[in-house]
Amino acid sequence: MKIARLYTGPDGKSHFQDIELPMGGGDTHEQRTDLIKATGIIFRETSANFNLDLHPAPRRQYVITIEGGVEIEIGDGTKRRFGVGDVMLAEDITGQGHITRALNNKPRKSIFVTLD
Numbered sequence: 184m185k186i187a188r189l190y191t192g193p194d195g196k197s198h199f200q201d202i203e204l205p206m207g208g209g210d211t212h213e214q215r216t217d218l219i220k221a222t223g224i225i226f227r228e229t230s231a232n233f234n235l236d237l238h239p240a241p242r243r244q245y246v247i248t249i250e251g252g253v254e255i256e257i258g259d260g261t262k263r264r265f266g267v268g269d270v271m272l273a274e275d276i277t278g279q280g281h282i283t284r285a286l287n288n289k290p291r292k293s294i295f296v297t298l299d
Contacts, residue, residue: 184216186270187263189240189255195278196258197239202272221245225295231288239280240273243298251291256282 188200206214237258252266258279264286265271275281285291 184270186245186272187265188272188274189257189281190274191239191276191278197275197279197281198257199261199263219298221296221298223297225297227293227295229285229291229293231285231290233283233285233291235283237280237282239278240276242276243272243274245296245298246271246273247294247296249292249294251289252286253291253293254284254286256284 184204184206185201186204188202189197190200192198204216206216208215208217246265248265248267248269250267252264254262254264255271256262258281266286
């Protein structure tokens with residue numbers, strides 16, 4: 184399973200990296216990761232005009248979009264869009280951070296699985 188990782192580079196700016204979660208176990212009907220320890224879960228709804236200027240992630244967390252979409256912009260101007268079912272690992276907890284914007288003038292529902 185591929186997910187997007189958002190992290191802080193040595194330049195103090197946020198960067199994207201596509202990573203493959205290691206899958207194994209299961210049987211002929213499934214593959215799964217090993218258990219990933221988490222500390223909590225947050226359910227979030229944001230408005231259609233949600234726009235949060237440069238900010239680092241408040242903690243390491245998986246962000247899973249379950250309705251709507253979001254655009255994330257990093258320091259070099261690169262933008263990525265995340266929609267229903269997309270998973271992002273936010274680890275840019277220091278440095279310049281990223282910009283978060285609602286997509287298509289629609290609200291968004293997401294789940295944050297906190298890691299620390």
